[in-house]
Amino acid sequence: MSDPALWTLSEASAAIAGGKISSRELLDACLDRIPVWQSVTNAFIDLRAGQARLAAEKADREIAAGGPRSPLHGIPLAHKDMFYRTGEISTCGSDLRREWRADVTATVLRRLDAAGAVDLGTLNMAEWAGGATGHNIWFGDACNPWSPMRVTGGSSSGPGAAVAARMVFGALGSDTGGSIRLPAAMCGVAGLKPTWGGVSRYGAMPRAWSLDCVGPLARTARDCALLHVVIAGPDADDPTSLGAPAFAVPETPTHLRDVVIGVEQSLLESVSPAISRPLDGALKLLRALGAEVRAVALPRLQALLDLGGVISATEAAAIHLEQMRDHPDGYATDLLTRMQTGLAMPAMHYLHALRARVGLLAEVRASVFAQCDALFVPALAQPVPTRDESRTATAADVARIHGPLVRLTRPFSYLGLPVLSLPAGFDAAGMPVGFQLVGDTFTEAALLRIGMLYEATAGWYKHVPGVTAAPRQG
Amino acid sequence: MNEDAVEKLLAEWGIVLPAGRVAAIAADIAALGPRLAAAPRPTFDDEPASFQARGRKASGP
Numbered sequence: 001m002s003d004p005a006l007w008t009l010s011e012a013s014a015a016i017a018g019g020k021i022s023s024r025e026l027l028d029a030c031l032d033r034i035p036v037w038q039s040v041t042n043a044f045i046d047l048r049a050g051q052a053r054l055a056a057e058k059a060d061r062e063i064a065a066g067g068p069r070s071p072l073h074g075i076p077l078a079h080k081d082m083f084y085r086t087g088e089i090s091t092c093g094s095d096l097r098r099e100w101r102a103d104v105t106a107t108v109l110r111r112l113d114a115a116g117a118v119d120l121g122t123l124n125m126a127e128w129a130g131g132a133t134g135h136n137i138w139f140g141d142a143c144n145p146w147s148p149m150r151v152t153g154g155s156s157s158g159p160g161a162a163v164a165a166r167m168v169f170g171a172l173g174s175d176t177g178g179s180i181r182l183p184a185a186m187c188g189v190a191g192l193k194p195t196w197g198g199v200s201r202y203g204a205m206p207r208a209w210s211l212d213c214v215g216p217l218a219r220t221a222r223d224c225a226l227l228h229v230v231i232a233g234p235d236a237d238d239p240t241s242l243g244a245p246a247f248a249v250p251e252t253p254t255h256l257r258d259v260v261i262g263v264e265q266s267l268l269e270s271v272s273p274a275i276s277r278p279l280d281g282a283l284k285l286l287r288a289l290g291a292e293v294r295a296v297a298l299p300r301l302q303a304l305l306d307l308g309g310v311i312s313a314t315e316a317a318a319i320h321l322e323q324m325r326d327h328p329d330g331y332a333t334d335l336l337t338r339m340q341t342g343l344a345m346p347a348m349h350y351l352h353a354l355r356a357r358v359g360l361l362a363e364v365r366a367s368v369f370a371q372c373d374a375l376f377v378p379a380l381a382q383p384v385p386t387r388d389e390s391r392t393a394t395a396a397d398v399a400r401i402h403g404p405l406v407r408l409t410r411p412f413s414y415l416g417l418p419v420l421s422l423p424a425g426f427d428a429a430g431m432p433v434g435f436q437l438v439g440d441t442f443t444e445a446a447l448l449r450i451g452m453l454y455e456a457t458a459g460w461y462k463h464v465p466g467v468t469a470a471p472r473q474g
Numbered sequence: 475m476n477e478d479a480v481e482k483l484l485a486e487w488g489i490v491l492p493a494g495r496v497a498a499i500a501a502d503i504a505a506l507g508p509r510l511a512a513a514p515r516p517t518f519d520d521e522p523a524s525f526q527a528r529g530r531k532a533s534g535p
Contacts, residue, residue: 197526210522242526303513310506325488337495341502343487344480349506355516358525363514395498416526441526 005029006464009169009223013071016063023056023063023074026169027118030076034167036467040148042140043161045081045091048121052076055118062116071226073116079172080156081122082129082205083109083214092205093125093155095138096323096330106203107238108172108214108231115230120168123158129174129207130316130335131155131398132182132405133390137332141387144187145465146431150384153182153405155207159217160187164432165465170218170227176207177312178379178409180215181421185379185434188423188460190451191217192224195442196416197242199228200235208315209240210354211308211413220461221420221451225249228444244442250449252456257290259450261437262372264298267408271381278425278433279378285458286376291450296368296375300360301411307353307360308414314350317342337395353414361415369440374447377408379421379434412438420447423460475503 004012004026015021031049038044059074068074082092084102091097109119124142126134134142134157142157144150145165152160156173160183163171173180175193184191192215199214206212216227229249235241263283271279287293317324317339324343328336368375382404392398412419420437427433439447455461477493480500484491491499 195526300514302509306506306509307513310510321487337498340484340489340491340495341499343489344475344483344499344503346475346503349503349510351522352510352513352516354522354525355520356514358520358522359514359516361525395502 003029005033005166008219008461009075009226010071010220012075012169013068013226016074017068023059023118024053026074027052027056027076027120030120030167033165037145037165037167041143041145041152041161041165043124043142043158043165043167044078044121045124045139045158046089046122048119052118052120059116059118068116070115070230072112072230074118075169076118076120077112077170078120078123078162078168079109080125080159080174082125082174083172084203085109090122090205091139093127093129093136093139094330096327102203104203107200107235108204111231123162123171125157126155127332127335128320129155129176129179129205130339132178132402133385134183135387135391143387144384144431146188149388150386150431151186151390153186153384155179156183156217160184160189163187163189163217163219170216170223172214172227172231173217174204174207175213175215175413176211177308177413178406180217181379181409181419181434181436182405184217184421185423186384186432188432188434188463189217189219190221190224190423190455190461191215191421192228192444192448193413193419193421194228194232194444195244195418197240198244198418198442198444199231200238200241202235202237206319208312210311210315213413220455221422221448222252224420225448225452247444250445250452252452253449254453255290256286256450256453259291259374260372261286261291261293262296262368262375263293264375264377265295267298267377271378272383274383275378275427275433278427279435282424282435282454282458283376286450286454289453289457293376294372296371298375299363299367304360304411304414305407307356308410310345310349310353311414313339313342314345315342317345334392334394334398338398341395357414357416364415365440373439373443374450375438377436377438379408379436380405381408383427383429384431409436412436417441418444418447420451422451422455425458425460475500
């Protein structure tokens with residue numbers, strides 16, 4: 001039997017259902033890997049092995065008595081340290097919450113618990129989910145398993161690293177401007193940013209409530225679907241959750257001849273030549289699987305970026321006002337100065353940004369989704385940066401370094417659209433390259449269906465980072 | 475928005491920043507003005523809560 005920790009979540013789930021492995025054995029396989037990979041990646045903030053063992057043993061008893069009650073029953077997961085669990089510490093990546101204990105449990109965690117998933121602990125993240133790289137001065141940077149001198153992407157840095165290093169089978173992250181998609185792309189795993197409102201945010205730390213989405217990172221699109229089906233759907237505790245059509249895990253198709261994929265040529269041409277080859281390869285494969293690739297125009301990219309930035313800055317400042325005033329030393333300087341700008345944002349700018357997305361989304365629907373099922377967009381336009389070159393000390397550094405990283409992700413956060421991030425292969429330096437499939441509102445199943453055949457053919461998920469990676473520095 | 479206005483606004487929140495930082499915030503916000511002016515204006519009836527509804531039925535290839 002191959003190392004079970006290297007299986008996909010879907011494979012692990014099938015093995016449990018078939019009686020080939022127990023939850024405790026799966027957990028032990030993960031725990032065997034974690035010491036080595038934690039020293040490389042710093043993915044965990046709090047490893048809760050003891051309670052995970054108890055949960056896995058309970059799952060095994062339940063499965064023995066009545067079979068698995070869901071595909072997640074007995075599967076070891078861990079999540080970005082911003083999903084509250086009553087009585088447990090949620091640091092949110094901040095020194096100010098090092099000892100802060102939640103008094104509610106996030107709806108998404110309750111749903112995973114009900115499905116029988118095993119919670120292995122909390123994962124690293126950018127401070128207050130406020131960074132695109134994965135740097136964290138309080139808990140240490142999360143480091144990329146493919147090269148620990150490079151960033152993981154953020155803000156869901158720990159989930160990206162932990163899933164890629166095969167420390168857990170999947171993880172929840174959050175995405176306000178790219179925070180699921182960037183770590184997924186930079187770490188070579190799949191990530192799903194759902195439609196805004198499609199997954200409850202109750203008990204999840206807010207970053208910018210008009211943009212925040214909770215979603216999974218996992219080794220494959222199919223794994224993401226197995227997680228999404230459990231966490232999605234309306235929630236009485238979150239009045240912004242929407243009564244979407246019920247999501248069902250799609251079957252892997254045999255071809256994509258019924259699929260039209262849109263491409264905005266200028267976006268493809270805007271990427272660094274260092275990563276263009278894997279992206280071209282991914283598009284070529286989608287075409288070979290039968291998809292029609294059609295040129296479309298994505299209107300007003302700069303406006304989508306600017307308006308999304310206004311909402312993000314203003315809502316984050318409103319959330320953090322009292323803490324920034326009373327505990328400014330508890331924030332990294334670059335994050336603090338960036339959020340202070342939001343305190344002075346004119347109300348009319350903010351309201352303009354909120355109201356303009358009605359018309360802008362309609363415009364994007366007319367020019368893009370009236371012609372195609374999914375829009376193919378690179379996840380980022382450059383190779384994965386090193387931790388040193390992307391370190392920020394000032395607000396100006398953030399604009400220079402983080403701005404380009406979110407250029408291709410934030411526009412779709414602003415529009416509230418679902419986006420699947422998938423691996424496209426590797427660049428010449430051996431670092432992952434990723435792309436996004438953007439869909440219209442609540443078309444997650446269609447995106448995942450495309451992704452499932454693509455990944456089954458491309459096979460990038462079978463590539464596992466080696467333990468020869470140099471130990472983490474700093 | 476000029477530096478004085480930013481300084482007064484922050485003071486209302488109980489936040490006092492060095493002059494250089496106030497100037498940087500004022501400059502950031504001033505730079506946004508022309509960019510937002512170039513972005514499309516919402517129509518009279520556009521309300522934030524409805525942003526996902528309009529045009530959805532018409533979508534699809």
